[in-house]
Amino acid sequence: MEILRQGKGAPPGRIVARSRVPVSLIAASGYLGRMMTLPPALSRWFAAKGWTLHPHQQEMLARAADPATLLIAPTGGGKTLAGFLPTLAELGETPPAGLHTLYVSPLKALTADIRRNLGTPIDGAGLKIRVEDRTGDTSYTQRRRQRADPPHILLTTPESLALLLSYEDAPRIFQGLQRVVIDEIHALAESKRGDQLVLQIARLQSLNPGLRRIGLSATVENPAALARFLAPRTTILAADPGPDPDISMLETDEAPPWSGGGGRYAIPAILNQIARHRTTLIFHNTRAQAELFFHDLWLANTEDLPIGIHHGSLSREQRERVEQAMTAGALRAVVCTGSLDLGIDWGDVDLVIQVGAPRNVKRLVQRIGRANHRYNAPSKALLVPANRFEVVECQAALDAVRAHALDGEPRGPGPRDVLCQHILATACAGPFDADALYAEVTTAGPYAHLSRADFDACLDFVATGGYALKAYDRWQRLKKTGGKWHLRDPRAATLIRQNLGTIIDIETLKVRLRNHGTPLGEVEESFAATLTPGDTFLIGGQIVRYEGLREMTVEVSRSPGRDPKVAVFNGTKFATSTLLADRILDIFQRDSWPDLPAHTSWWLAKQREVSRLPDPHSLLLESFPHDGREHLVIYGFAGRNAQQTLGLLVTKQMEQQGLGPLGFVATDYATLIWGLDPVTDPAPLFDLATLRNGLDTWLAGNAVMKRTFRSTAIIAGLIERSHQGRRKTGRQATFSTDILYDTLRRYDPDHLLLQITREEALRGLIDFSRIEAMLARIQGRIDLRRLSRVTPLAAPLFFEPGRIPVHGEGRDRLASAQAQALMEAAGLA
Amino acid sequence: MPQARRWGIQHPMHHALFFHGETLHLMPSGALFWPARKLLTVSDLHLGKSERLARRGGTLLPPYETQATLEKLDRDLEATGAETVICLGDSFDDLAAFDRIEDSARLWLARLMAGRDWTWITGNHDPGPIEIGGTHRAEVHLAPFTFRHIAKPQETAEISGHYHPKARLAGQSKPCFLADRNRLILPAYGVYTGGLRSHDATLTALMDRDALAILTGPRALAIPMPR
Structure with missing residues (x-):
């Protein structure tokens, strides 16, 4: 943690209150006089090191009594120490036993790192403060001891906290808790982990009414919303954001390809950059x-x-080996994904390269911040568009970063599946009163508007399972005795605890080298199912050959020097944000594009000549024949998920009109239908009512819904998550959640979990809201251009992977033909 | 199949299998129909499964699977006009399951059994007879076939269940029949049942190299058994 820097040389700090928010804002000064004081030993140690506090760190000390504070400070600005200063001041040199401060971070790695870094000043000053972390990796004995004798400062994750709060002795463990510090709060707020966390904090607040909350973040697009998420009354403290980053697009000799991802064309230029940086x-x-x-x-x-x-x-x-090598300064570069978006500080990083369009400005800013964790030094970053279209998106992202524009979808209300889990976990800790729990839950920001009826439905x-048919009267999970709800069978608590948490893993299988047993990593089960022995794929940068599946482990052998035949396993797909899409459309409206590389401006000019460029005020459609099929391109710029939904809904309409759609493919910008x-x-294809209608009928049987249902069913506690180690094999393997979904839909269509699933899918993977926003943007202005051939803008879509066949009678015909061919090949027909 | 519709031809949705001199219909639902004897066979209904899970573990699965399975069976009996029914075992998820299924389901089952020659073969989940009527047997010999719950490796002309076989075609995994010259294994008919992939060693050891997998779904489709 590069928390404190020498005061000399740094420009005078400013506290900037930037937001227009209905929460109490602080003035730039005036509190310093009444500030809490650090233990003298700590002050002496700081002085001996020649360190002084940043203004925002001092302000945190000054505001120590506030019930809740959100600190927005740039990476490298000593924000974590700022969060802990009030704690260190309150604990003093020889604090009494008992838990004082709970620190929650989204990453296990971060808790370990903070423990080490916080240990430096505490040990250096000889303070008698115990700091321990508690995550899924903490040993059983350590965890037991922590319950019996909690440290002063406990560093943990939302999942470990959920577990801790579900124990009967939770009130004793958390007795006297004064503070909770939430690090990278914006990252937690982006997912259900955040909803779970604020419910837990509401619980902690009931146990300790004087509890004070601190949220820490570097990238916040809407401070007021995040403040409300943290607590009902939150002070926002914004530190000097520091200098603007030094960012640009990487110049390469070779133009990016027309389509695809990965940016491999840029490897020579990237190697050159690696050689020129630490x-x-x-x-x-x-x-x-x-x-x-990497390969x-x-x-x-x-x-x-x-x-x-990594x-x-x-x-x-x-991963740990790479992290250690990195910390030791032994690596010149690390190829990585979101796993390094947040996390431990590697002070030596002096360049960040983003390969592929960033999709979302906030994440880009976060990644840029990974370079140069030094206060008041600009971060340096290069963007590498993976294809021609991404050149425009990268330009839009550069403009956005320079304009300090951040994107982010507004948070929806607190999801009810998380509430179901919270109720279950509460029951594990002991009998509860429904009225009191409802009152407590509604103090949590995301659940502030939860109705009593919705709460009761979750309860x-x-x-009982909440079925229209009360078949389980005998087997209820919770029972009410003497006005309080409790577990029918206290032994169920163990099982419930194993299922706590809102992170739903995609089913994965371990990959091991045959005969060595060395674990290489994991692949998704659906990917493993497509492998046949002899197939080669990449993992951990090496090519391996698939040998077989053994006891739920993918066995492979090394296969050097061969081109990997199968090279993909699915990752998370992020949709391009509305902010970026709008900026791309704006770029299209310019007369010329001096900022863009010549190959891209030429391409856009060509499109303008042959057809036209999409604009923000209408929906451009292009229709042309190609290769014996009719094609339609919808330039909706609504992001990948919404463009995919649009593809499904429009092809459905086309099928009804007898146009015989055969398939489609969607990108963040357009959908191509053939x-x-x-x-x-x-x-008629883009009539909102028709689309919504189609959505309702189509949605029900859709795979996206089933996938969403699976997460919801696991979080709400309907089914157990399958744990890697103890997953059953063979016939009695858990049957698929698809069947549960179909059954519920047929016999209990208004079931709570189906309601939740619909809400989630519309918000998430189906992203219908962006289709609605797009239709609102175009106001019925649809411009269909009939052309004789493929247009420059449409051409890259033909190389897109992930083509989706249109389901219909043709599907059965296809399967029959395939079965027939297999039988003939086997000489059986 | 627009072509077929135009000519008024109804393509059979089942797969007709010629097995030891007899024609058997492998139905898309997972049931087996023997037209010559008007006999319908189903395996592994696992009725009362959600109830058993609730009783044992506190997991409250949607309690509709008994209803769903019976609806399916009702439709198949109606469509085939079967007069004889053999359930190949694991009809109930456990012995207690029958006692605990809802009265409506019990009455429904009684209605299906009425007027039919109905045999319950003992499975490994529901050992021993239960209070439901019909005939209870360990196995049934009905020339040329033997009906039993678990296949015996040395037997021939055998029809069994137990393994819940599944196979994958065109990216989708579905419950399937497995057939070779000696035996026919039925998929699990119950709605909440997991499956064992056909390339599991247990099944590849049991079935001949040229065995077929007949997938359930909108229509029964035969493919060489994936191994």
Whole structure:
């Protein structure tokens, strides 16, 4: 933690209150006089090191009594220490026993790092303060001891906190808790982990009414919203944001390809940059792309620069080795993914390279901040568009970063599946009163507007399953005795605790080297299912050969020197944000593009000549024949998920109009549909009511819904998550949640979990709100251009992977033909 | 199949299998129909599964699977006009399951059994007879076939269940029949049942190299058994 810097040389700090918010804002000065004082030993130690506090750190001390504070400070600004200063001041040199401060971070790695870094001043000053971390990696004995004798400062994650709060002795463990510090609060707020966390904090506040909250963040697009998320009354403290980053697009000799991702064309230029910097982080959007890139980078690395790879699919041992090498300064570059978006400070990083369009400005800013963790030194970053379209997106992102524009979707209300889990966890800790719990839950920001009826529905689901047919009267999970709800069978608590948490892993299988047993990492189960022995794929930067599946482990052998046949496993797909999409459309409206590389401005000019460029005020459609099929391109700029939904809904309409759509493919910008007949009357296809109607009927049986249902069912506690180690094999394996979904839909269509699933899918993977926003933007102005052939802007879409066939009768015909061919090939027909 | 519709031809949705001199219909639902004997066979209904899970573990799965399974069975009996029914075992998820299924389901089952020659073969989940009527047997010999719950490796002309076989075609995994010259294994008919992939060693050891997998779904489709 590069928390304190020498005061000399640094420009005078400013406290900037930047937001227009209905919460109490602080003045720039006036509190310093009444500030809490640090223990003299600590002050002496700071002085001996020649360190002084930053203004925002002093302000945190001054505001120590505030019930809640949100500190927005740049990376490297000593924000974590700022969060702990009030704690150190309150604890003093010889504090009494008992838990004083709880620190929650989204990453396990961060808690360990903070423990080490906080230990430096505490040990240096000889303070008798105990700091311990508690995560899934903490040993059983350590965890037991922590429950019996908690440290002064406990560092943990929302999941470990949920577990701790579910114990019967939670009130004793948390007795006397004074403060909770939430690090990288914006990252937690982006997911259900944040909803879970604020419910837990509401619980802690009930146990300790005097509890004070601190949220820490570097990148916040809407401070007021985040402040409300943290607590009902929150002070926002914004530190000097520091100098603007030094960012640009990487110049390469070779133009980026027309389509695809990975940015491998830029490898020579990237190697050159690595050689010219101390340490470079190379971010990719997906693990698969990181693997492919790393492989090729390694082949081109003739100077043998030490370069590592780091992503969430690699085994923990592998990741730790890279982290250690990085900390020791032994690596010149690390190819990585979101696994390094947040986290431990590597002070030596002096360049960040983002490969592929950033999709979202906030994440880009976060990544840029990974370079140069030094206060008041600009971060240096380069963007590498992976294809021609991304050149424009990268330009839009550069403009946005320079304009300090951040994106982010507004938070929806607190999800009810998380509430169901919270109720279950509360029951594990002991009997509870429904009225009191409802009152407590509604103090949490995301649940402030939760109705009593919705709360009761969640309670009913947890207690009885919430089925229209009360078949389980005998087997309720919760029972009410003497006005209080409690577990029917206290032994169920163990099982419930195992299922706490809101992170739903995609089912993965471990990959091991045959005969060595060395774990290499994990692949998604759906990817493993497509492998046949002899197939080669990339993992951990090496090519391996698939040998077989054994006891839920993918066995592979090394296969050097062969081109990987199968090279992809799915990663998370982020949709391009509205902010970026709007900025791209704005760029299209310019007369010329001197900022863009020549190859891209030429391409855009060509499109303008042949057809036209999309604009913000209408929906451009292009229709043309190609390769014996009719094609329709919808330039909706609504992000990948919404463009995909649009593809499904529009092809459905086309099917009804008898146009014979055969398939489609979607990107963040456009949907390409191919079929038998051309579209001539597009207006009915984009009628909001029709689309919504189609959505309702189509949605129900859709795979996205089933995937969403699975997460919801696990979080709400309907089914257990399958733990890697104890997953059953064979016939009695858990049946698929798809079947549960179908059954519920048929017999209990208004079931709580189906309601939640619909809400989630519309917000998330289906992203219908962005289709609605797009339709609102165009106001019925649809411009259909009939052209004789493929246009420059449409051409790259033909190389896009992830083509989706249109389901219909044709599907059965296809399967029959395939079965027939298999039988004939086997000589059986 | 627009072509077929135009000519008024109804393509059979089942797969017809010629097995030891008899024609058997492998139905898309996972049931087996033997037209010559008007006999319908189903395996591994696992009725009362959600109830058993609730009783044992506190997991409250949607309690509709008994209803869903019976609806399916009702439709198949109606469509085939079967007069004889053999349930190949694991019909109830455990012995207690029958006692605890809802009265409506019990009455429904009684209605399906009425007027039919109905045999319950003992499975490994529901050992021993239960209070439901019908005939209870360990196995049934009905020339040329033997019906039993778990296949015996040396037997021939055998029809069994137990393994819940599944296979994958065109990216989708579905419950399937497995058939070779000696035996026919039925998929699990119950709605909440997991499956064992056909390339599991247990099944590849049991089935001949040229075995077929007949997938359930909108229509029964035969493919060489994936191994």
